[in-house]
Amino acid sequence: MSVYPEWTLDVGTELNAEGDTRFSLRGSGDISPWDLHVDMEVEYSLTGHGELRAAWEGRNKSFYLQGGSISGSLLGVGGKPLFGGSIGNRTTWRALFTPTVKGIAASLGSEEELLGIVLGSDSSRGLSFSELTARRGFTGGIILWGSLSEGALEGKGGQALELGASVSRDDHQLEATWIGIGPDYPYHLPRTELELSWDSSYPVPFTASYFFSSLQTPAAPVFTHELTLDLALKHSLSPRWKFAFRRRSGGTGSVDEGRVRTSFSLKGESPLPWGLSLSADWEVDRVLSRTVFSLSTGGSIRKDFRLGRLSLEGSITSRVGGMVKVQGELSLRSRLDAVPGDPEIELRISQERTELSLSFADLPAGDGLAQGKFSYTLKEGRSSWKASFSLSFTAPFPFLGPTKGIVRGRVFIDKNRDFRFDPGDSPLEGVVLAADGALAVSGKGGVFVFPSLEPGDYHILLQEVPEGLAPEGALPVVHVEVGKEVFVSIPLRSRAWLKGLVFEDKDRDGILDPGEPGVSGVRVLVRGPVNRKLITDPSGYFVAELPPGDYEVRLLVDTLPKRFSPTSPTAIRVTVPEYGVAEVRIGAYRKPRPVVVTFAPPQAAFTYFPPSPVVGEPVRFSGAKSRAVNARIVDYRWEFRLREKHFTAQGKEVTVVFPVPGTWEVILIVTDSKGLIAATKATVEVRPAG
Missing domain, CATH: 2.60.40.10 (Immunoglobulins)
Structure with missing residues (x-):
């Protein structure tokens, strides 16, 4: 354990048949004095190519050396470095500033109530744009949103408008989006789009959507219609049907095409997990006088065994159009989940290529975890291979001084009950302790050490107490200081129990027999090294944790229910052993109640x-x-x-x-x-x- 902040380090290498060997080193962790989280990575190859990536986040600000993008719904610019941050809990911002590319994006609010603005420009392309976005939620599951964008490219500019709405009711949701793009909007032809979607989970999962687009081409408008359906039935075989239709036409006859796709699948769990699917695809282009039809079928099966699982998947596709072409693919995969590293081997075979891969992940290696993968590919008579390996581990980051403290201690049986560990006391191994979420397990000599803790007060608790033991006193609260170690003692004592039962002795023999219930609410007096007044629970039991020794258990007869009288001695001597339980049983007989008939049907006689x-x-x-x-x-x-x-x-x-x-x-x-x-x-x- 270290009082310095711990960083996660990843060291990796990648090799291939072409000899392009690459090395990487990545480190991430916190710099507590500045409240920052840093993530840095360096890559280098033997060909001389290298790359440095770095990012930090903290104090409502962020920085990305490798850069990023400032984007609206239709346009965006990218570059490096990229800055970002937040103001409070509702405002976020990102900024990009290079000699040629500049941009800023800001948003205020939450997902259901949002106002955003995006500004960007790229002087190398003559591009500039701005966008304003608003989103508002209402009661009843209604959400409205919209955005207005203006863009210019090399002096020519245009506008784009997007409007949308959604309504959610229990298991159903309806959503509609409309987009209109005007002339001279950068990188987009003028067009109008409308999309409607319906999503329902009751009575069965069902999704439907419709899309319409009118694209203004130089020749004439091109219209597109698309319809998709997805239906799943609640059945043991999980049947599912999908359907898609697409139609494009216009452009004074230059575009006239259509496509229909449908598929059906089943899956089950008996006798082994399996799956089957069948799909058909029909395409027609009337301008080119071309029709293509394809039919695909696939299946999978899996066998689970003690060490892992073995799965087999396969598919065959037949394509008719100009010429008949049949393609197939087979995949065999084995994963050993019960073996360290979860090793997996996979073989994939098709007409074009054959690939064999082996991999493992999170394999314990010293204080770290290793990952690796090797793949061999044979394609068109040529072979290639690729291998990668990485090791992840944690290491102290001492450059800015300590930031944490350490809590160490010992848990033991305090036989002489002086709250100190003495030569005659017994240390305990395997005891789990907690300190406000952090866990520690006692080892040899009863010693335990918590992971490095932030400064503050921590209440030490016993997560799992050995049977027959209890804390000698109140568990401690420790104060952790930066760079310091605190040692605490956790003394335990042996536990002894007195367990008794007051029962209804129906046959008055003083012995508990099957079917004789307990008597609740009876008071019992226990006298000995300590005195206790107990009362029986609804099942007739009374229980007390006591120091080992000799006790007298006395039944208070006047607390028995009416018509009850004891059938056992009312005072019983008992010895409560160390680490054990002493049991007492006291019988009481309930006298029958006199029968007085006050309510009965008449008797007919003649x-x-x-x-x-x-x-x-x-x-x-x-x-x-x-x-x-x-x-x-x-x-x-x-x-x-x-x-x-x-x-x-x-x-x-x-x-x-x-x-x-x-x-x-x-x-x-x-x-x-x-x-x-x-x-x-x-x-x-x-x-x-x-």
Whole structure:
């Protein structure tokens, strides 16, 4: 660990069959005193060609030695060096200034509310331009934007205007853009463009767009129409269909062409990840009397295994137009993700060329990471090769003095509990500690070192505490100073636990049996080296972390729920071991509650006389034996049934005459004053008369 800022260095080389060997060195990092981030790179080849690139950013300013561009929507200029910066959080600017090229771009606002201006000129080309851009968002997902540009080339100038709008609603978006370019606008023929697009993700992903252009050529206008569709279905095979249509015509018959493209694809995961595609392309040029049709099919399959994956891809294209031409390509790739460096080998074969490549990335090499690639190509009987290798590592940047501090310490078991590391204490390895996001792991002797930290206060925390241990006291807050090292001790103590359960002892045997639940809300008093008052949780458990020793666990009987009485001793002696758990179980029996029926449906019952009636004889039925619970019977309803014959009667007592002999079914339905209903049923044997 170093108190100096660390920079990332990359050293690389590239070789090829032509002998053009190149070397590169790149360094990037922070210069804290000036609040800058610097990125510099030097390249040199044995042919004598070299290049230097440098950039720095910080304090709302930036500088790019290799240069860049100042661009509007249609025109731009480039050169080096390029300057840039920001003012506050809403204003950014870029400036370019060379003997021949000058430009400036500035913007104020955010993505949905923006005002921008671009000015540029290139005296070597006689070019100058200016552009004003505005963008504004409104509630309801509506955004409007536009830009006005003026440009001149060698004394002639023109204007261009762009207007646009978009509307977003949940899973749908509609966007429209119109562009108009007038005469003498630099590097552009006069034209008008309109583009409409629709993007939807519900109920299925679907995209559609339409483009129209009217280009003013010296002969006559040329019109272009383009339509594209993209539809994906939510299915296990992920079907997807694409369609594109393009039509260009005009120029007094000098342009008359069209093109139609469509494709369909499927992919799945069983039994192996695979993909299939089919596409067709039809082109026609009526001016040249030429028609070309091509049909392509492709597929892929992948096999995952323990060390990585193996994939195979292939495609065949048949082209008809003047002559028949068939082309094919095959690719075989293997990647070993479980091997350091993720090595990958790929073989690509087609009619024109064969290429074999091997590569690896992020291969541990000392304190750095290595990347490399080798490729061999055979094309038209000639072979070539190319190889590259780079090593990335970090190194201290001491030239401007220290900028950070170091926190070092030791984590150990403090057996004598004096908060100091003594000969009898035990250091701990593999403990993960954190300091406001920075991590450290204790090694030999329990020693840990955090990565270099910025000046300030840091709260040391235990990210992962070994089982059975706890901090001896409050974890420290350390103050880090520039160029200094702080040493802290983290003493831990052994943890001992008392775990108890108060349970409902249904069989009153004092032993916890399956199906006997815990009793919540019961208070327990623990007395020993330390005293605790505990209460059982909803499952009947109580838990306490205690110093090792002998304790008495006493059940406070008066806190048991009503009708509960203990079935175990109310005071139990227990020893809590070091690094262990002592368990206590206390039973309590709940006496049954007396049964008092206060609410129940009525009971229906009836008698009749004579007991063996004959046809035509009066029979008296009585429902007097029916009973209601805390209520009274208010309705008696009788039903008499013999096959298709059926009649009814109402009342507590009724007299009926059976018209035919047979086994009659008699039903009594009663209703009490609470609206509850009960019924009973019996059969009566009716004999023939005489």
